[in-house]
Amino acid sequence: MTTRPGPLPGNIRAQLDASENALRQNDRDAALQLARSAANLAPDHPDTLRQMAVALSAHGPSADALAFIDRAIAQRPGDANLMSARAIVLQVNGQRDESIAAFRRASAAAPGSVVHLYNLGRALSKFASTESLAVLDSALEVDPDHRGARATKAQVLRHLGRTKDAIAEYRQLLARDPNDIKVWSALAAVNRQGFTDDEISALERIDKNTALPAETRMRVAFTLGKVYEERARFPEAYSAFTRGNAIARAHIQWNAPVFSTQVGSILKAFETPVDRGSSKQGDGLIFIVSLPRSGSTLIEQIFAAHPSVDAGDERTDLFDVIAAEGFRRKQSLARWAPHETQDDWQRLGEDYLSRSMQWRSGRPFATDKMPVNWLWLGAAMAMLPGARVVESRRDVLETAWSCFCHVFASGSQEFSYDFESIAAYARDRDRAMQQWKTIYPARIRTQVYEDLVADNETQVRELLAFCGLEFDPACLRFYEAERSVRTASASQVREPLRKNTARTAKYGALLDPLRTALGLPLFAS
DSSP, rough: OOOOOOOOOOHHHOOOOOOOOHHHHOOHHHHHHHHHHHHHHSTTOHHHHHHHHHHHHHOOOOOHHHHHHHHHHHHTTHHHHHHHHHHHHHHTTOHHHHHHHHHHHHHHHSTTTTTHHHHHHHHHGGTTHHHHHHHHHHHHHHHOOOOOHHHHHHHHHHHOHHHHOOOHHHHHHHHHTTTTTHHHHHHHHTTTTOOOOOHHHHHHHHHOTTOOOOHHHHHHHHHHHHHHHHTTOHHHHHHEEEEEEHHHHSOOOOOOOOOOOOHHHHHHHHOOOOOOOTTOOOTTEEEESSTTTTTTHHHHHHHSSSSTEOOSSSSHHOOOOOOOOHHTTOHHHHHHGGGGOHHOOOOEEEEEEHHHHTOOSSOSEEEEEOOOGGGHHHHHHOTTTOOOEEEEOHHHHHHHHHHHHHOOTTTOGGGGGGGGHHHHHHHHHHHHHHHHHHTTTEEEEEHHHHHHHHHHHHHHEEEEEEETOOOGGGGGGGGGOOOOOOOOOTTTGGSSOSSSSGGGGGGGGGHHHHHHHHHHOOOOO
């Protein structure tokens, strides 16, 4: 019989608590150091094993993290907290389905636990499904004041196109805590009616509190920037956005030269096309890539309106397959790709298609819209020679400014918080897309956003034809398509096209530093 481990001494428990707190503060290095210190003193205790697993996973995919958490569960096989931690490790390792199954087991092991219901609901919210709403409602039945569950429910409602219901949930959150800037920020993104004078005054009062944490000050600055822009107070908007980005950049690191080197190494590994012979593996699959804020969600919404297309939204399946192969080979993509055989690429393609079957309904065509997939198109084309790619491209100044004005989800688009980094990232995207289009000219279409807005029907017909789809009038009424949209453009694609979306000219010469970074002419009044 296995002896159940006893409680930890106070000094070790304090180190684990400090590690947890460091993770909450996003100090991953300190969290791992503290967890290792505790593990040195109690290497086999399930609590230290759990914290080592969680701290390692905060740094990215890790086989060691999975081994640690499995050792912990072997000692406490019915522990819901350990099951939940294992779900997190699986999620980080790209095993999404296994992760959700683990969250389900954790919730079942602790029936009625609002924590585990919330964790499961949050995991399911990535699919913005009615099931995720049901689980979150169950959590709120247990604890109506659980802010995380209510905020996640509002997000799911927004992604499902139930904008009024989402706004009602956000306002309920604000009624209970009018200083919650995350809720103000989310409301600003979905509230198309704009804010009242009283609401703007409330935001400005929050903004004056210099004692607030950095993330709060960042979010209120971005929210005020959006509000000021809607009120045509452009100098104040520019100042607010600039201040918000400066705060973000101080805490969100991005090394443009290192990323550029990574891009170069991947491009070198795919300098020539991979010959898969007559294989049509992946036929009907459409990858949609772009810079963020470039119209990719609109393009996918057009496809989603077609009766022959399953819209996948932003998925990590391609990255997960590549990461799993790198994990297996203990090498980066740039190192292992040149050594893959045709059989290897076929195996990886089968892995991708198997993952995609989890969300596809059986329609002959499907979209996979993940903007950053432009980086891995060489691998995608080798894995799936029947797939097509649509690159969404929008005026680079409009795109760059839109990125600069947006707070992205934690861990994504870290390049977007200063002009020079945005410009460097855009240049890397350009050189990558130039190579992919040179190697695979018949498989990639560049869809210009401005052309799509100016002559919608012609462009939609050409877009569908490129992908092998018959024209369907429903694609011109894309805003009627019922589906989950999880991006920042969720509200916009529920409406007919607007032709006056350009913003940068209204700022005039204020944006000249951005124009300079992008290599564009200065503003001419």
